[in-house]
Amino acid sequence: MPKGYWIVNNLVTDPAAYAAYRDANAAPLAEYGGRFLVRAGTQEVREGPANPRTVVIEFPSLEAARACYDSAGYQAAIALRAGAATGAFIIVEGYGD
Numbered sequence: 001m002p003k004g005y006w007i008v009n010n011l012v013t014d015p016a017a018y019a020a021y022r023d024a025n026a027a028p029l030a031e032y033g034g035r036f037l038v039r040a041g042t043q044e045v046r047e048g049p050a051n052p053r054t055v056v057i058e059f060p061s062l063e064a065a066r067a068c069y070d071s072a073g074y075q076a077a078i079a080l081r082a083g084a085a086t087g088a089f090i091i092v093e094g095y096g097d
Contacts, residue, residue, distance in 0.1 A: 002060055002063030003094040006034070011051040012089025017084035024077035032068035033060045051087045073086040 012018045028034075038056035053086040068074055069091060 002096075003060060004062035005037075005059065005085045005092050005094060006051075006055070006057040006065060006069070007090045007092060008057075008087065009051045010055075010085045010089075011055050012053055012085045014084040017080065021077050021081035021084060023081050025074060026089040028068055028073035028077065029057065031073065033079050034058070034065075034068060034072070034075050053085075053087075058094075062091070065091050 034057045036055070037058050038054055040053045040055060043050070043052065043054050057065075059068065
């Protein structure tokens with residue numbers, strides 16, 4: 001079964017509020033088997049527009065990635081992120097996993 005991934009590319013506008021979101025998302029990510037592959041490391045944009053913070057989280061399956069996003073715990077974390085960051089959030093199925 002292919003793995004699932006969250007790919008997030010955002011601009012943090014309120015670091016203190018974003019830190020609260022980051023703390024709140026730890027429990028739902030652990031519950032659904034989320035594992036950080038990329039967490040805002042050095043980024044070099046070669047083509048196209050991009051925000052300065054990129055995160056990639058791996059899940060055991062696409063279903064787990066979706067379920068985590070839809071969970072009450074993660075939805076509560078999203079409420080903390082509102083106004084603290086803008087950008088793109090993509091859930092995608094892995095290839096050849």
